Amino acid sequence: MTPASARPPGRPRAGIDAVVFAATLKTVHDLGYAGATMDRIAAAAGVAKTTIYRRWPSKGALIADCLVDALGPVPVRGADRAEDMAAAIRWIAAKIGEPGVGAAFAGVFVDAVSDPGLREVLSTRLQDPYRRALEEAWGEPEHRVLFFIDVVVGTLLHRMGMTGEPMVEADVNALIAMVGLHFI
Amino acid sequence: MTPASARPPGRPRAGIDAVVFAATLKTVHDLGYAGATMDRIAAAAGVAKTTIYRRWPSKGALIADCLVDALGPVPVRGADRAEDMAAAIRWIAAKIGEPGVGAAFAGVFVDAVSDPGLREVLSTRLQDPYRRALEEAWGEPEHRVLFFIDVVVGTLLHRMGMTGEPMVEADVNALIAMVGLHFI
DNA sequence: CCTTTTCGCTACCATCGGTATCGAAACTGA
DNA sequence: TCAGTTTCGATACCGATGGTAGCGAAAAGG
Numbered sequence: 001m002t003p004a005s006a007r008p009p010g011r012p013r014a015g016i017d018a019v020v021f022a023a024t025l026k027t028v029h030d031l032g033y034a035g036a037t038m039d040r041i042a043a044a045a046g047v048a049k050t051t052i053y054r055r056w057p058s059k060g061a062l063i064a065d066c067l068v069d070a071l072g073p074v075p076v077r078g079a080d081r082a083e084d085m086a087a088a089i090r091w092i093a094a095k096i097g098e099p100g101v102g103a104a105f106a107g108v109f110v111d112a113v114s115d116p117g118l119r120e121v122l123s124t125r126l127q128d129p130y131r132r133a134l135e136e137a138w139g140e141p142e143h144r145v146l147f148f149i150d151v152v153v154g155t156l157l158h159r160m161g162m163t164g165e166p167m168v169e170a171d172v173n174a175l176i177a178m179v180g181l182h183f184i
Numbered sequence: 185m186t187p188a189s190a191r192p193p194g195r196p197r198a199g200i201d202a203v204v205f206a207a208t209l210k211t212v213h214d215l216g217y218a219g220a221t222m223d224r225i226a227a228a229a230g231v232a233k234t235t236i237y238r239r240w241p242s243k244g245a246l247i248a249d250c251l252v253d254a255l256g257p258v259p260v261r262g263a264d265r266a267e268d269m270a271a272a273i274r275w276i277a278a279k280i281g282e283p284g285v286g287a288a289f290a291g292v293f294v295d296a297v298s299d300p301g302l303r304e305v306l307s308t309r310l311q312d313p314y315r316r317a318l319e320e321a322w323g324e325p326e327h328r329v330l331f332f333i334d335v336v337v338g339t340l341l342h343r344m345g346m347t348g349e350p351m352v353e354a355d356v357n358a359l360i361a362m363v364g365l366h367f368i
Numbered sequence: 369c370c371t372t373t374t375c376g377c378t379a380c381c382a383t384c385g386g387t388a389t390c391g392a393a394a395c396t397g398a
Numbered sequence: 399t400c401a402g403t404t405t406c407g408a409t410a411c412c413g414a415t416g417g418t419a420g421c422g423a424a425a426a427g428g
Binding site for chain 3: 192193194195196221222223233234237241242243
């Protein structure tokens with residue numbers, strides 16, 4: 001039980017996280033999510049692959065933390081909830097336009113569909129922090145779909161004219177597919 | 185050079201395409217795109233993997249043809265172009281809500297980012313047919329981005345309020361990410 | 369200088385997309 | 399009935415990828 005301020009001895013690990021994050025985004029931007037091999041990310045960061053796996057348990061966890069680092073805190077003020085929602089949409093749209101972020105998002109979510117462990121990782125490292133931020137800004141949470149994730153997608157669907165009904169998986173899949181078509 | 189009506193001898197191949205298509209969609213729906221292994225698809229279809237690879241050169245080509253088969257022809261009438269566009273959006277939204285289709289779309293497009301060969305496959309088997317259908321319905325093609333693919337995504341972005349500017353990669357990535365968030 | 373922790377390197381495993389090979393099945397035509 | 403032709407199924411295999419194990423070396427504190 002060492003004091004919290006005491007730094008343990010051993011080889012320094014200073015700055016490695018930031019270097020790996022930058023290398024990850026650059027590699028994903030250059031080669032796509034599937035092309036961003038862990039070996040290539042490690043090479044781009046000038047770091048051994050084992051070092052990455054000592055800090056993140058999987059590629060998905062690395063991507064999730066990398067996205068949190070790239071996005072930063074959601075800019076909520078807490079005054080007007082509707083205004084906050086609109087601001088959040090503009091915020092994530094701008095952030096995700098940065099090199100590599102969009103491709104990283106799409107890739108990790110596609111993998112998450114067939115990997116329950118990855119879904120839990122994403123929930124813990126991506127969804128929960130932003131959910132907490134909105135809870136603190138907006139007060140106590142409602143039990144219906146009013147968190148950030150749902151707000152963004154729900155607003156998107158509402159603006160598309162698919163409103164009236166609660167959001168269903170079909171709508172989300174439709175959106176993904178329509179957007180994905182442009183990658184052709 | 186046999187006559188067109190003459191069926192070549194040998195073991196029958198009747199109905200295998202349809203069986204494989206159905207098994208592909210079901211497997212993708214149940215296990216996701218990454219979880220839909222070629223071995224699993226073959227097993228679900230009751231067919232040897234080599235048989236699938238004798239008919240489709242790659243997993244991407246199988247998915248592309250499977251999607252074309254699942255979508256069917258785009259319902260264009262050619263009278264009012266704006267009306268056709270709106271109908272096309274509703275059409276693809278409904279079609280892609282069917283089991284497995286949305287996940288197949290998202291997965292194959294994510295892979296296509298880092299695979300030029302797959303991009304060409306998708307262009308040939310997915311984009312070109314629908315582009316031709318719209319050319320025939322709307323007359324001669326315009327050289328600007330007025331084909332179906334562009335129309336769907338462009339209209340989507342327009343309705344989101346991101347209009348005014350030409351569509352850029354950042355917007356598309358932002359959409360993918362926003363939608364993907366809901367998969368958590 | 370000694371201990372402790374982390375880093376890098378190599379080797380390795382399981383899985384997946386894709387290929388090669390070969391015997392068996394099934395249809396056509398005589 | 400019986401070739402001849404073509405496809406199907408099974409197995410074995412290859413390269414790449416995510417992920418792990420083990421070990422020696424580097425760098426920090428004490």
